[in-house]
Amino acid sequence: MTLLHSAHGGNTREAAGVLGIAPENLLDFSANINPAGMPATLRHALQNSWQLAERYPDVEYASLYQALAQHHQVPSSWLLAGNGETEAIFALVAALAPRKTLLITPGFAEYRRALALVGSDIVEFRLREEDGWALTDALLDALTADLDCLFLCTPNNPTGLLPDEALLEAISRRCQALGITLVVDEAFMDFITDQAGMIPTLAGNPHLWVLRSLTKFYAIPGLRLGYLLSSDEENVARMRRRQMPWSINAFAALAGEIILQDRDYQQASLHWLAQERPWLLAALQAVPGLTVWEGRANYLFFRCDAPGVELQRALLQQHILIRSCANYPGLDERYYRVAVRNRIENERLIAALGKVLNDISRGR
Ligand SMILES: Cc1ncc(COP(=O)(O)O)c(C=O)c1O
The missing domain is CATH 3.40.640.10 (Type I PLP-dependent aspartate aminotransferase-like (Major domain))
Incomplete structure (x- = not known):
């Protein structure tokens, strides 16, 4: 069953409501927005x-x-x-x-x-x-x-x-x-x-x-x-x-x-992505149980094969929101999408993913 009703990523209000916390307390990887903020x-x-x-x-x-x-x-x-x-x-x-x-x-x-x-x-x-x-x-x-x-x-x-x-x-x-x-x-x-x-x-x-x-x-x-x-x-x-x-x-x-x-903003954004997408791609690929496809955009798409894992729900417990792709025609609950964010945030995602999948493999 899908956790959220929203047809799109970025619905932090609905996701935060599941936990009873304020939307600002969620780290949002579900909407593919440049983390630099507006120019x-x-x-x-x-x-x-x-x-x-x-x-x-x-x-x-x-x-x-x-x-x-x-x-x-x-x-x-x-x-x-x-x-x-x-x-x-x-x-x-x-x-x-x-x-x-x-x-x-x-x-x-x-x-x-x-x-x-x-x-x-x-x-x-x-x-x-x-x-x-x-x-x-x-x-x-x-x-x-x-x-x-x-x-x-x-x-x-x-x-x-x-x-x-x-x-x-x-x-x-x-x-x-x-x-x-x-x-x-x-x-x-x-x-x-x-x-x-x-x-x-x-x-x-x-x-x-x-x-x-x-x-x-x-x-x-x-x-x-x-x-x-x-x-x-x-x-x-x-x-x-x-x-x-x-x-x-x-x-x-x-x-x-x-x-x-704003050429400076454009160049800085492309520079950020040239550093961070390969980093996040490699880090996701190193997480056991994930298959990641090498997209060119500011987000990455992957499948999680750990049996019985509701990754979106589990990460939400750690105040991280990712996009479940279960509601895309042609996909199911195993597929997810995450935005590329800045290094500290990307590291938080990887650490949280590692913890969730580790806990599951140890039966916790
Ligand atoms: C592929 C694609 N096209 C269009 C849009 C809509 O963009 P906008 O925010 O400019 O309406 C989105 C938003 O997520 C999108 O993913």
Whole structure:
């Protein structure tokens, strides 16, 4: 049985409630947020901008769109910004209303919820443990003319794996040939050094939609900002017309104007991850009973084979919250995901895991 009802990581309120403690007393490895916290440049700007709360944000968000367009070197008519990437997912699905959609499992839950709202039929392409959870060219055969839409998540959540570039290109070509809308969720792409993702291929490929989030890399999940990009300007304009006015608050809009230019923060974050992900990966791999897959993102995915272990519950007793992946279609209670955090916190996780698994093997 799953311990928590929440469909996502990061629900520290619910988890803390299980123990009867304050959420601040939990060390949260279940949400994949940059542990550096928001950029100092943004914190200062927010502290000095309280007066923004007293007037409406620019309903057209001209400065925000300009910043996003400049950052990605695309026309701003290719962009729709939203209250987190989640708003962009729902806006896209509502506007395109695909009749039949292929989803990759395991994958992020919100595509399915948005698709259910427009009554889309959903078919699944199951990633396989035998393939190390990697996307394979078997997906090409699963792309058939009766499909309207395919969602891909690169790097995938929860596995953290990036598909092979040539395969991604082949998938995009096949989608174009068959008239399938290809939606590529790059929510965690900023964490991967030297990966431009699919944005450079948008020109001339109006079947392609890229989703981006700023909440993870820049540690602003409470502020909320994300966007979509496509060269299908007509459909982007239609989505903007249908969008609820002022859905992005003035502070989030300001954040978008500031953080994309903060090169020091970006470099420091990539440097931190280059040190900490390999450290955490090796430390997890050294824990007996765990099988860990080497994802590229700021989180790691693993299976726990110790019989009868409820790892999430056991770690919670030590005030550590990890993501159980039992509610991902295609996975079960043995699978977990942990965010990469700073060294002291990562060490705490490893020590707690060692203790839990040791206690169990000794029958305590
Ligand atoms: C793969 C993926 N896409 C999108 C989102 C939503 O991001 P946002 O916080 O920008 O709405 C998440 C959040 O966990 C995610 O994991």
